[in-house]
Amino acid sequence: MDWLGIGVTIIGIALFVLVILLIKPLLKLAGVLRNLQNTTSKLPEQVEELTDQVKDTLHMGNKTLHEVNKQVKELTPIFHMVGDATRAANSISASMTNAIMQVRNSKSEGNAFTSKNHLEGIYGLVTLAYFIMQYNKKHNTIDMN
Template sequence: MDWLGIGVSIIGVALLILVLLLIRPLNKLAAVLSNLQKSTKNLPNQVEDLTSQARDTLSASNDTLQTVNKQVKELSPIFYMLGNATRAANHASSSMADVVMKVREDKSEGNVFTSRNQLEGLYGMMTLVYFMIQTSKNRKTIDMS
């Protein structure tokens, strides 16, 4: 029994020395954990503030996109009208160019008379006015239907 008591006493002294050696690091660890608790205590509020700000920003950007979409929908008929006008102008100019090219290709007596008296510009202008009148009549007929 003597040896058992001595063994237990040695183990007790060893554990006492171990505790004395570990007091400082354990106190420092406790301080670090305390500071960590203080800093993370405000974390839920900060996260809530960030998410509310993000939600507000997304809501504002969504409203802005809806406004832009609405304005684009209001402007799209204007774009269609511009497209139709350019197609009509392209058609009129190509028709006029076809007629002018046809007149130039004809080698008839009228073409010789035109080129001899230098009347190409006058005939070109008359052709342009004629086609403009025709297209305006066509548009009025299409608009009335």
């Protein structure tokens, strides 16, 4: 046997030992790749199911949003009426307060009398009743015209 034959024999034995050592890890790698193939083969079906669920959820969300918008449109006039009533009540209250303050400031004798006899609350109530009657009287004459 010459040197070339001995070298080829040593290389062959080294490759044989290498193959024997690599059999177990290569078999495990084959198993991992097989499991990966099984998992990825189910993936399109799972993605399709998820897509269908997302479509249904978005459809229900849009439907709910349309219903809420419809209900808000129905309630908007009520909100406007409440706002108008609040502004009107505020205006009336402010005008009554101004009128009461003018009468109170202009009648110093009455102020002294009410302060002396502790009749501020009654005086305010009577003044308020007077201005309510004047207000009603004023608006009734406007309605008749």
